[in-house]
Amino acid sequence: MPEVIISVKDLVKNYGEFNAVKSISFDVYEGEIFGLLGPNGAGKSTTLEIIETLRSKTSGQVTVNGFDLDKEPEQIKKIIGVQLQTSGFYPGLNLVELIHLFGGLYNQDVQPMELLKKVNLSDKAKNKSKELSGGQKQRFSIATTLINNPKIVFLDEPTTGLDPQARRNLWDLIKEIRDNGTTVILTTHYMDEAEQLCDRIAIMDEGRIIKLDSPDKMIDDLVESGFERPKQVKAANLEDVFIHLTGRGMRDE
Numbered sequence: 001m002p003e004v005i006i007s008v009k010d011l012v013k014n015y016g017e018f019n020a021v022k023s024i025s026f027d028v029y030e031g032e033i034f035g036l037l038g039p040n041g042a043g044k045s046t047t048l049e050i051i052e053t054l055r056s057k058t059s060g061q062v063t064v065n066g067f068d069l070d071k072e073p074e075q076i077k078k079i080i081g082v083q084l085q086t087s088g089f090y091p092g093l094n095l096v097e098l099i100h101l102f103g104g105l106y107n108q109d110v111q112p113m114e115l116l117k118k119v120n121l122s123d124k125a126k127n128k129s130k131e132l133s134g135g136q137k138q139r140f141s142i143a144t145t146l147i148n149n150p151k152i153v154f155l156d157e158p159t160t161g162l163d164p165q166a167r168r169n170l171w172d173l174i175k176e177i178r179d180n181g182t183t184v185i186l187t188t189h190y191m192d193e194a195e196q197l198c199d200r201i202a203i204m205d206e207g208r209i210i211k212l213d214s215p216d217k218m219i220d221d222l223v224e225s226g227f228e229r230p231k232q233v234k235a236a237n238l239e240d241v242f243i244h245l246t247g248r249g250m251r252d253e
């Protein structure tokens with residue numbers, strides 16, 4: 001059995017009278033890519049921000065790597081990497097300067113070039129963050145989650161707004177991070193992304209987890225229940241056409 005690295009039990013979050021998270025329970029296993037999916041307002045960010053120690057909970061128990069959220073939030077902070085909004089990067093600083101700045105916040109001695117190499121941005125080291133393309137900004141933002149060598153990284157819609165090539169490139173990066181032993185939790189609105197990347201997903205709706213399983217098992221369950229697609233499925237989709245025509249190469253290097 002894989003080790004549980006995050007355990008959430010009966011988690012409740014109320015905003016005043018409004019019950020945003022309605023007693024949810026789930027475990028995340030060490031070394032997996034775990035997806036939290038659901039429509040806007042489902043309670044995904046609230047749940048993640050509570051685990052990240054950034055938001056208070058109403059009730060329930062959360063344990064991260066054996067640390068109780070109520071008793072040892074500082075220990076939890078030390079072992080997680082949270083994606084910073086790219087808008088928060090000082091536009092006038094170059095990437096090396098930004099990494100030193102964030103390293104200082106984490107009280108970590110950082111090796112900027114090593115970190116930039118991991119996310120394939122070595123040749124942009126001296127560029128300012130405002131000079132990066134959308135895909136490069138996202139890769140840099142993922143690099144910032146790795147500054148403190150975390151055991152778990154949280155990625156919030158990591159590929160939103162990117163072109164298909166940049167999305168695939170980020171999928172490879174996220175898989176690499178997982179393959180290096182880091183547990184990844186992400187949110188996404190792209191079902192193809194969840195299917196490609198996630199070992200398991202939890203689908204949230206209106207504050208509840210309505211299904212938690214591997215993408216494969218979820219699809220099999222639906223088919224078994226008698227579901228059929230309304231029309232004949234083609235052997236390729238429009239995204240395949242796009243990638244076939246334009247190639248997999250990155251355009252924004």
Ligand code: ADP
Nearest residue numbers: 015018020038039040041042043044045046047
């Ligand atoms: P998601 O990330 O799935 O879109 P959120 O966790 O952001 O969902 O929000 C869940 C619900 O809680 C929404 O109805 C949202 O309006 C509400 N909510 C989120 N943050 C606050 C807040 N600070 N105060 C009041 N309501 C909030």
